[in-house]
Amino acid sequence: MDLGISGKVALVTGGSAGIGLAAAKSLAREGCDVCVAARNPERLAEAVVQLQEYGKVVHAVLADVEDPAAARRVVEETRDVLGPIDILVASSGGPPAGRFDETSLADWDVAVQRNLLGTVRLMYAVLPEMRSRGWGRIVTITSRSAREALDGLALSNATRSAVAGVVRTLAREVARDGVLVNNVMPGPIDTDRLRTLAGDEEGLARRGEAVPIGRVGSPEEVGDVVAFLASERASFVNGISMLVDGGESRVIA
Numbered sequence: 001m002d003l004g005i006s007g008k009v010a011l012v013t014g015g016s017a018g019i020g021l022a023a024a025k026s027l028a029r030e031g032c033d034v035c036v037a038a039r040n041p042e043r044l045a046e047a048v049v050q051l052q053e054y055g056k057v058v059h060a061v062l063a064d065v066e067d068p069a070a071a072r073r074v075v076e077e078t079r080d081v082l083g084p085i086d087i088l089v090a091s092s093g094g095p096p097a098g099r100f101d102e103t104s105l106a107d108w109d110v111a112v113q114r115n116l117l118g119t120v121r122l123m124y125a126v127l128p129e130m131r132s133r134g135w136g137r138i139v140t141i142t143s144r145s146a147r148e149a150l151d152g153l154a155l156s157n158a159t160r161s162a163v164a165g166v167v168r169t170l171a172r173e174v175a176r177d178g179v180l181v182n183n184v185m186p187g188p189i190d191t192d193r194l195r196t197l198a199g200d201e202e203g204l205a206r207r208g209e210a211v212p213i214g215r216v217g218s219p220e221e222v223g224d225v226v227a228f229l230a231s232e233r234a235s236f237v238n239g240i241s242m243l244v245d246g247g248e249s250r251v252i253a
Contacts, residue, residue: 004232006031009082011074013065013122014091016043018191019141021050022223023089028054030227032087035059035078037070057082065092065118066110075125084129087230090119091141094193095155103154115159120166127174136179137230140167141222144187146241148251160185164241171239180238182229187245188216213246 010027014020015036028034028051036051037060038044044060051058059081063070078085095111119140130136145153146160164183171181188194188207194216198204208215222244228234229242243249 001233003030003227003230005087005227005230008032008086009035009078009084010087010089010230011035011037011078011085011122011126012089012091013037013063013074013118014093014141015089016040016047016060018093018193019186019189019219019222019226020089020091021047022219023091023139023141023226024051024223025054026220026223026227027087027089027230028056028058030231031056033057033059033082035061035074035082037061037063037065037074039064064114065122066114068113068117068121071118071121071125075122079129084133085126086130086135087137087139088122088126089139089141089226089230090122092118094143094153095159097152097156097197098154099152100154107155111155111159115156116162116166119163123166123170127179130179131174131177134178136174136177137234138167138170138179138181139226139229140164140181140183141226142183142185142241144185144243144245144249146183146185147243148249167241168239175238180229180234182234182237182239183241184222184226184229185241185243185245186217186222187211187243187248189222189244190216190218211246211248215246217244217246 016038142160
């Protein structure tokens with residue numbers, strides 16, 4: 001299936017590893033020129049090498065979206081090198097695990113800055129040009145915890161669901177300008193974060209046994225969903241929060 005986005009410019013934050021990198025690869029495979037932004041310089045350099053294999057223009061920006069000035073800088077640098085941004089994929093690492101009484105106000109400040117306001121700032125930075133050109137796609141990557149509160153993930157439950165609320169609100173406001181906004185909620189995906197939470201390979205396997213499919217997912221399986229939502233083929237999909245969790249969630253709505 002031709003997704004109709006060859007030649008588009010995509011910015012992927014959190015794009016140096018895991019789901020963010022998988023999304024960047026899926027977009028590059030579809031013919032997008034891609035800018036990846038992330039905090040780790042070594043991983044960022046390796047991500048560029050991997051993305052260049054798709055034969056498209058690749059740029060990287062070292063940045064932390066927790067920094068209030070980072071969003072504008074990343075968007076401006078992407079525009080200067082690749083052109084106006086058509087597709088924004090806003091991905092950020094999950095906040096630390098922990099029960100509410102194990103968190104501090106400082107922990108909340110970091111989680112809100114990185115996992116909520118970082119995404120909001122990116123939206124503010126890309127929206128004017130998307131609306132003026134009459135075409136744009138914004139896809140946020142949050143977590144199953146945006147739909148179903150998970151034990152021991154107080155920070156994630158709060159900030160991820162807040163992003164989903166922003167997506168649902170913004171999607172209704174900008175759709176007639178040609179900008180579609182959607183959210184992807186991964187479940188158990190084989191990333192560094194899940195491996196840390198699982199503890200070891202046996203723990204990872206046990207985690208997969210809880211999923212109806214019988215295994216954890218791969219970052220690539222989420223990345224392809226992101227690319228679809230960013231495409232022309234998803235032209236009537238707007239304001240959704242899509243679970244990609246192998247059927248694990250029991251929530252009906």
